[in-house]
Amino acid sequence: MISTKDVSMRFGGLTAVSDLNIEIQKNEIVGLIGPNGAGKTTAFNTITGVYKPTEGRVIFKGRDITGQKPHAITRLGIARTFQNIRLWKDMDVLENVLVACHLRMDVGVAASTLHLPGYRAKERRSREFAMSLLESVGLADQAREAATSLPYGKQRRLEIVRALATEPALLLLDEPAAGMNPQESLELMDFIGSIRDRYDLTILLIEHHMQVVMGVCSRMYVLDYGVTIAHGTPDEIRRDPKVIEAYLGVD
Amino acid sequence: MKIKRNTLLSLAGIALLVGAIAVADATLGRFSVRILNLSAIYIVLALSLNLLNGFTGLFSLGHAGFMAVGAYVSALLTMSPAQKDMNFFLEPIVPFLRDLQLPFPLALLAAGACAGLVAVVIGVPALRLRDDYLAIATLGFAEIIRVLITNAQSLTNGAQGLKAITKYSTTWVVWSVAALSVAFMLALVRSSYGRTMKAVRDDEVAAEAMGVNVFKVKSTSFVISSFMAGVGGALLGHMITTIDPKMFTLTLTFNILLIVVLGGNGSITGSVIGAIVVTVLMEALRFLDMPMNFLFIKTDGLPGLRMVIFSILLMIVVLYRQRGLMGNKEFNWDDFLGIFRRKGASGAGGRS
Numbered sequence: 001m002i003s004t005k006d007v008s009m010r011f012g013g014l015t016a017v018s019d020l021n022i023e024i025q026k027n028e029i030v031g032l033i034g035p036n037g038a039g040k041t042t043a044f045n046t047i048t049g050v051y052k053p054t055e056g057r058v059i060f061k062g063r064d065i066t067g068q069k070p071h072a073i074t075r076l077g078i079a080r081t082f083q084n085i086r087l088w089k090d091m092d093v094l095e096n097v098l099v100a101c102h103l104r105m106d107v108g109v110a111a112s113t114l115h116l117p118g119y120r121a122k123e124r125r126s127r128e129f130a131m132s133l134l135e136s137v138g139l140a141d142q143a144r145e146a147a148t149s150l151p152y153g154k155q156r157r158l159e160i161v162r163a164l165a166t167e168p169a170l171l172l173l174d175e176p177a178a179g180m181n182p183q184e185s186l187e188l189m190d191f192i193g194s195i196r197d198r199y200d201l202t203i204l205l206i207e208h209h210m211q212v213v214m215g216v217c218s219r220m221y222v223l224d225y226g227v228t229i230a231h232g233t234p235d236e237i238r239r240d241p242k243v244i245e246a247y248l249g250v251d
Numbered sequence: 252m253k254i255k256r257n258t259l260l261s262l263a264g265i266a267l268l269v270g271a272i273a274v275a276d277a278t279l280g281r282f283s284v285r286i287l288n289l290s291a292i293y294i295v296l297a298l299s300l301n302l303l304n305g306f307t308g309l310f311s312l313g314h315a316g317f318m319a320v321g322a323y324v325s326a327l328l329t330m331s332p333a334q335k336d337m338n339f340f341l342e343p344i345v346p347f348l349r350d351l352q353l354p355f356p357l358a359l360l361a362a363g364a365c366a367g368l369v370a371v372v373i374g375v376p377a378l379r380l381r382d383d384y385l386a387i388a389t390l391g392f393a394e395i396i397r398v399l400i401t402n403a404q405s406l407t408n409g410a411q412g413l414k415a416i417t418k419y420s421t422t423w424v425v426w427s428v429a430a431l432s433v434a435f436m437l438a439l440v441r442s443s444y445g446r447t448m449k450a451v452r453d454d455e456v457a458a459e460a461m462g463v464n465v466f467k468v469k470s471t472s473f474v475i476s477s478f479m480a481g482v483g484g485a486l487l488g489h490m491i492t493t494i495d496p497k498m499f500t501l502t503l504t505f506n507i508l509l510i511v512v513l514g515g516n517g518s519i520t521g522s523v524i525g526a527i528v529v530t531v532l533m534e535a536l537r538f539l540d541m542p543m544n545f546l547f548i549k550t551d552g553l554p555g556l557r558m559v560i561f562s563i564l565l566m567i568v569v570l571y572r573q574r575g576l577m578g579n580k581e582f583n584w585d586d587f588l589g590i591f592r593r594k595g596a597s598g599a600g601g602r603s
Binding site: 048050069070071074075079080082086087088089090091095098099100101102103105107108109112113114115119122123126162163165166 | 435438439442443444445446447449450452453454456457458459460461462463464465471475517579
């Protein structure tokens with residue numbers, strides 16, 4: 001599905017990510033973990049086109065997508081959420097999802113301003129799709145509320161829904177459980193599993209919350225200072241001395 | 252039921268406005284009608300700047316430049332060869348332009364199209380910038396346009412400007428264009444494309460990640476806005492009937508920006524109200540610039556006092572209503588009628 005080949009990202013003298021080699025198969029849920037500043041979000045940004053990697057290539061569905069613009073990569077089928085929630089604050093919940101639907105509507109400025117019949121049909125379909133997505137996460141009742149007025153946990157879910165509205169094949173979740181209590185985290189785990197099945201997704205997620213990653217991921221990669229120090233199943237990772245060292249330090 | 256009532260109310264409101272304009276046009280003096288028409292032109296201009304500033308989040312200060320392009324294109328295209336010969340006494344006009352004469356509606360469209368074309372040229376480099384950098388760049392480009400116009404003697408008649416432009420901007424013309432602009436903006440802003448503009452405004456990074464081609468959306472907005480500014484500039488030229496490069500300085504952009512901010516960044520209703528209020532006040536407060544005679548203090552007239560008052564007004568609005576008179580809300584009958592209902596219920600007047 002997606003693989004990175006020796007991807008490195010340097011900012012001046014700082015190497016944020018070096019020789020990242022990730023390989024994810026279709027319908028897998030894979031975790032990307034590591035201490036703060038390990039380069040996890042940078043890795044996301046190189047995959048989604050926010051940064052052009054200094055070295056290496058990103059291959060998605062057999063295509064080299066290195067250095068493409070973020071919106072073009074989203075069109076190809078990679079969607080993401082953000083660590084610090086980035087909802088559009090002056091729009092309501094439904095509108096937030098509808099903007100993400102725009103990509104697949106393929107309407108230009110003229111057709112949509114003139115409300116041509118073709119546009120109307122697409123707009124109606126988008127609205128139905130957006131509402132069905134909102135319903136699936138229990139946000140349908142709040143569709144007309146301001147996005148930023150939602151409680152934190154729901155904002156996170158809305159971000160995921162918004163990403164789903166772009167109809168991706170690969171979903172990148174950047175710390176989806178951040179700021180959630182244990183109960184919410186458990187619900188999130190179920191939710192991630194259920195959207196994978198329902199929307200036929202492949203998921204790569206960054207998470208600090210070990211319970212979530214261990215519970216939901218089949219495999220994981222561990223980064224420390226930009227270097228991949230371990231990779232394997234949750235059980236293997238748990239026992240890996242290098243990982244323990246990176247997280248807890250050595251004595 | 253409720254929707255139908257609102258449609259009826261809207262139709263009645265529009266009919267009332269059309270009637271009011273007709274009455275005003277027929278009964279008011281020339282000076283008042285001119286202010287009325289100036290309001291309409293400012294509505295077009297404010298909407299075009301609001302599209303950039305309020306809906307796409309692009310802080311542009313180049314509006315006067317696009318207005319200048321529109322004003323000159325339309326003026327030159329509508330003048331007869333004889334009129335052009337009269338204007339261009341220092342240096343003759345280039346022959347092909349001399350003989351080119353178009354009917355007013357076509358010239359108006361050409362004015363918008365030329366302004367839009369200039370926007371494409373300017374937008375490609377400038378729209379890579381953000382916020383205040385974009386503002387400075389567009390301001391610079393507007394000055395460049397002005398300097399080019401001043402120096403292209405055989406194209407624009409340079410600093411002498413153009414005189415005796417045909418007065419096509421009648422009440423009905425300008426108000427029709429204003430109404431069309433309002434309708435166009437409403438349709439655009441409420442469409443899927445309009446939503447992507449707002450997404451770019453609220454968070455560019457998120458918009459891009461959700462598949463919005465940010466550069467394309469920005470350019471589209473910039474070109475549409477410039478088109479409208481060109482049309483507005485052309486209407487202004489055909490109302491005042493003389494134009495020269497000095498008209499199109501930053502002050503003009505500032506006036507439009509004032510309307511947009513006062514009315515509410517991101518509110519079409521706000522721009523309409525702002526345009527009318529500012530234009531009328533701008534004339535009504537003209538006495539401030541005149542010699543004044545208070546009981547003990549006599550002044551010989553302070554040119555510019557008007558603008559002082561305006562700036563204070565702007566400060567007050569921004570202090571008490573950070574987002575302008577309307578914020579980013581639009582007028583709708585439910586809220587409007589709600590004000591009266593609440594007032595009636597509480598007696599003391601609700602918070603609005």
